[in-house]
Amino acid sequence: MTEKDKFEKVRRIIAMSRKETRQMLRDPSSIALGMVLPLLLILLFGYGLSLDAKHVPIAVVMEDHSPAAQSVWGAFAGSRYFRPRAVNSMFRADKLLSAGRVDGIVRLRHEFSRDLHAGHAKIQFTANSIDANRARLVENYARGVVAAWLAQRQLTHGWHDDQPVAIQQQIWFNRGLVSRYFLVPGLLVLIMTLIGALMTALVVAREWERGTFEALFATPVEPTEIIISKIIPYFCLGMIGLAIAVTASRLLFHVPIRGSLGVLFLVSALYLLVALGMGLLISTRTKNQFIASQAALLLTFLPAMMLSGFIFDIRSMPPAIAAITYVLPARYFVALLQTLFLAGDIWSVILPNTAILMLMAVLLLGMTRRLLVKRLQ
Amino acid sequence: MEAIAPPPAPVIVCGALCKSFPDGRGGVTNALAGVSLEVRRGFMVALVGPDGAGKTTLIRLIMGLLSPDSGAIQVLRRDIVRSPKTGESHISYMPQKFGLYEDLTVQENLDLYADLHSVPAADRAQRYAALFAMTNLGRFTKRLARRLSGGMKQKLGLACALVQSPRLLVLDEPTVGVDPVSRQELWAILLHLVKTESRTVLVSTPYLEEAELCNHAVVMYQGKILAEGSPREVADHARKRTFRLTLPAETKPRQAVASLLTFPAVADAVPEGSQVRLVLKAKVAEIPQFPLASAAQEVQPHLADGFMVLLRQAATTGAPPAPLKTTPTVSAKITAAESEYPVVEVRDLVRRFGEFVAVDHVNFQIRKGEIFGLLGPNGAGKSTTFRMLCGLLPLSSGMLRVAGYDLRHARAWARQEVGYVAQKFSLYAHLSVWENLVFFASAYGLRGNRRKQRLTWAMEEFDLGAVRFHATGHIPDGYKRRLAMACALLHEPTILFLDEPTSGVDPLARREFWRRITTLANQGVTVVVTTHFMEEAEYCDRLVIMMNGRMLAGGTPAEIRQRGKAPGISEPTMQEAFIRVVMDEERALHKAGGA
Structure with a gap:
């Protein structure tokens, strides 16, 4: 390639991305999707759609009436997460649970205070598992209450040896059990997927629909140049959306960012490339905006929402569905985000997930390049 | 001058091209069935033929945008099939939809194509000035392409294709969907280019009269080339076969046409004012005695006449159409009194969409048993008017009566009619x-x-x-x-509304369609029809011409044609009359704006 060729190539890429940027800026829907939507989602999930449960009704079966059991009851009654009602028998509690009057049962058996002294007390917790997420949440709250009660008891009774009650706190990093700390990082996945995949799939389909590709293909512009010039503006828009979302979550909801900001932006940029690759790949196969948007929603957005581990825990999915999540880029990005937001720069998590995303980006963009030929068929 | 020098080098050479597409039912449609073509340097070549003839497919193959099933293509000495790198920088192409970015301004579109074709920055100022002078777009450089009229978009599309100096210019149906005035201007630009810069141009068009402006015409039909040669040569297929018939005063031309088309010897018959233009399938030595006609005169054939002769020879359904049955559709016969009674009455009809006035104070009346035409380019307001007439769209203001019902109050009743x-x-x-x-x-x-x-x-x-x-x-x-x-x-129903019934229809089917409409009108049905084919105005009893939502002219075809009279044009065609009417209107607007 001569110097002149290179120069012309660069000039074509600049001209094409300038064109793309102008189109993007003049289209109110792209601004809405890139800048307004991130804010809207953050506010929506942050304020409205919080999965936090408060004043969850539970039944506490008091088979034991010892002072120790009474103080467990007190701990539940005093928690703002629960609205307990005391019942005498497990039979009665079961009825309440199946009627949906309570969301969980805490059972303190006859032998509770005896076992407590012996150091192997058990508290049985039963949750209504129709809504698995809520059940898990309620269970975790219950564990939290018991743990707090135990800590209190250790302080007052001065036991420093074995844990007398077999309970282990499961949620490590979200110490305050605030679901928005889970949700806000997850939102980044949605925002990046929308901007990267949906918008690019749409803009390419629009070129097919309006017949502009036909004119473009008849010029010396090369497919790689078309791809690069489509990526540049939407990559920038995606990064702006990311900045808005991170700033808003920090300022409005004080979501912790325990990892480094640099790494966060780097892995997000990587995921954005993957999303752009998915969008462009979809657009090489569909030449119609409606189909492109449907395909982008079904193949990228919905899986990112339902199967990435952002809302529903992958571990609680049936094995067949859990297996599918391995091919979803969003899964790896969610893992990265939750680590970076809630845990810190844990390289043993960051490195493998980043490597997988990198591989996916290369694969998707490479396939797009192969499939985008300057042909109308 | 071409005859003296050795023939110029070929720019495009196609050999035995075949291309088929899946038809969606498991079969294939042959878009091209063995097409061979040569385009020589400095020639302006027209590809003509009805929709579906294979023009666009052929052009896309030449541009390398599609690959052929078989056959060879060479463009500027390069084998397109074997080295399918598209986007030769010496070729400019304007696709059917003009290839413009609607969210970019006129200037931004031009800059984009200049960059893509690597036009040196130093040459641009001069090039742009020349293009603006040619297209009159200089005043609109900051306007978004979306806000341009169809004619202006078409000119911008052409300007974008000419932003470099191409050795070959390829245009796919550049004049479709554009008003006749803009079409005329575009052809003026093309002819000027060929004359002054001796470019090679390949242009496809469904309008046969446009092909007469080129120096070579290629007639396509159903994926094959029927004939090629100079427009004169193509027209000569109808030499000694084309006549103009004068009819007795009481015969309507469209009725004569309807019956003449049933004769096996007739290749084509169309109304032309109060007369009929007739083309026979075979040559005749002397003027025969024509039925229905009071006099006949041999005339110089047009390219369209030659085309119809070729088409009749090629058409697979060779049998002449059977005479139409005459079962009355509407039981009532029209009495003389009734025919004076307006079935449709439109007064000061206005329709706005937000700020935009789609129909601007339109007035006309349609009488029972009439064929009434709404003519005008795309975006003229024909379809909007039409939808209001059918009760599909409420009116903004004005009065609208259909079959005696006021459409503002009794839409449902009117629909029965x-x-x-x-x-x-x-x-x-x-x-x-x-x-x-x-x-x-x-x-x-x-x-x-x-x-x-x-x-x-x-x-x-x-x-x-x-x-x-x-x-x-x-x-x-x-x-x-x-x-x-x-x-x-x-x-x-007593009124039949037909919206663009003949667009995208091949000429044979169009003749058949008008024959049917003629029969319906004879039976007392009032027919209201929109069309952008100017020559179809001749089938109407009365018509209005619309543009930009306004009614520019109304009356019988003969009356409207009179408005096209100018020094040097004693017998204006409908097309010429239309252009004249529009130019007068624009001049009037300009004066009003200036004063």
Whole structure:
């Protein structure tokens, strides 16, 4: 390639991305999707759609009436997460649970205070598992209450040896059990997927629909140049959306960012490339905006929402569905985000997930390049 | 001058090109069936033929945008099939939709194509100035392409293609969907280019009169080249066969045309003012005695006449159309008094969409049994007017009476009197022809004997027996059009509305269509039809010409043609009259704006 060729190539890429940027800026829907939507989602999930449960009704079966059991009851009654009602028998509690009057049962058996002294007390917790997420949440709250009660008891009774009650706190990093700390990082996945995949799939389909590709293909512009010039503006828009979302979550909801900001932006940029690759790949196969948007929603957005581990825990999915999540880029990005937001720069998590995303980006963009030929068929 | 020098080098050479596309039913349609073509340097070559002839496919193959199933293509000495790198920088291409970015301004579109074609920055100022002078777009550089009129978009598309100095310019139907005035201007630019810069131009068009402006015409039909040569040579296929017939005063030309077309010897017959232009299939030594005509005169054939002779020879359905049945559609005969009574009355009709005035104070009346035409380019307001007439769109202001009902109050009643055939026929693709008819019969509330009688009438009148049980989605377009008309006529409406019934229809089918309409009008049905083919105005009793929502002219075809009279044009065509009317209007607007 001569110097002149290179120069012309660069000039074509600049001209094409300038064109793309102008189109993007003049289209109110792209601004809405890139800048307004991130804010809207953050506010929506942050304020409205919080999965936090408060004043969850539970039944506490008091088979034991010892002072120790009474103080467990007190701990539940005093928690703002629960609205307990005391019942005498497990039979009665079961009825309440199946009627949906309570969301969980805490059972303190006859032998509770005896076992407590012996150091192997058990508290049985039963949750209504129709809504698995809520059940898990309620269970975790219950564990939290018991743990707090135990800590209190250790302080007052001065036991420093074995844990007398077999309970282990499961949620490590979200110490305050605030679901928005889970949700806000997850939102980044949605925002990046929308901007990267949906918008690019749409803009390419629009070129097919309006017949502009036909004119473009008849010029010396090369497919790689078309791809690069489509990526540049939407990559920038995606990064702006990311900045808005991170700033808003920090300022409005004080979501912790325990990892480094640099790494966060780097892995997000990587995921954005993957999303752009998915969008462009979809657009090489569909030449119609409606189909492109449907395909982008079904193949990228919905899986990112339902199967990435952002809302529903992958571990609680049936094995067949859990297996599918391995091919979803969003899964790896969610893992990265939750680590970076809630845990810190844990390289043993960051490195493998980043490597997988990198591989996916290369694969998707490479396939797009192969499939985008300057042909109308 | 071409004759003296050795023939110039070929720029495009195509050999035995074949290309087929899947037809969506498991079969294939042959878009091109063995096309060979040579375009020499400095020539302006027109590809003409009806929609579906294969023009666009051929152009896309030449541009390397499609690959052929078989055959060879060389463009500027490069083998397009073997080295399919598209985007030769010496070739400029303007696709059907002009290839403009609607969200970019005029200047930004030009800059983009200049960058893509690597036009040196130093040359641009001069180039742009020349393009703006040619296209009159200089005043609109900051306007978004979306806000340009169809004619201006077309010129911008051309300017973008000419932003470099191409050795070959390829244009795919640049004048489709554009008003006649803009079409004329575009051709002026092209002719100027060929003359001053001796470019090679390949241009496709469905308008035969445009091909007469080129120095080589290639006539395509059903994926094959029927003939090629200079426009004169193509027209000469109808030499010694083309006549102008004068009719007795009481005969309407379109009625004469309808019966003349049933003679096996006749290749074509069209109304031309009060006369009929007739083309015979075979040469005759002397002027024969024509039925219906009071006098006949041999005339110089046009390219269109030659085309019709070729088409009749090539058309697979060679048999002449059977005489149409004359079962009355509407029981009532028109009395003299009735024919004076307006069935449609439009006064000060206005329709706004937000700020935009789509129809601006339009006035006309349609009498019973008339064929009434709404003519004008795309975006003129024809379809909007039409939808209001059919009661599909409420009016913003004005008065609208259809069959005696005021459409502002009694839309549902008026609809009983109206049959409507939409541009894209509203038929159910998955139902059979018969099921469609039955459905529409029940939708119109036909019952018992009347329903049976009307269904039988529809099957016979429109000759649908052969496709009765076929799924409507899979029958040929000609049948679909007939079925759509049959459905619209089931409830014996007194007025039939047809929206662009002939766009995208090949000339043979268009003749057939007008014959049918003539018969319907004879039976007392009032027919209102929109079209952008100026020559079809000749079939109408009266018509209005619309542009930019305004009614520019109204009257009988003869009256409107008179307005085209100018020094040097004693017998203006409808096209010339239209251009004249529009120019007068623009001049008037300009004066009003200046004062």
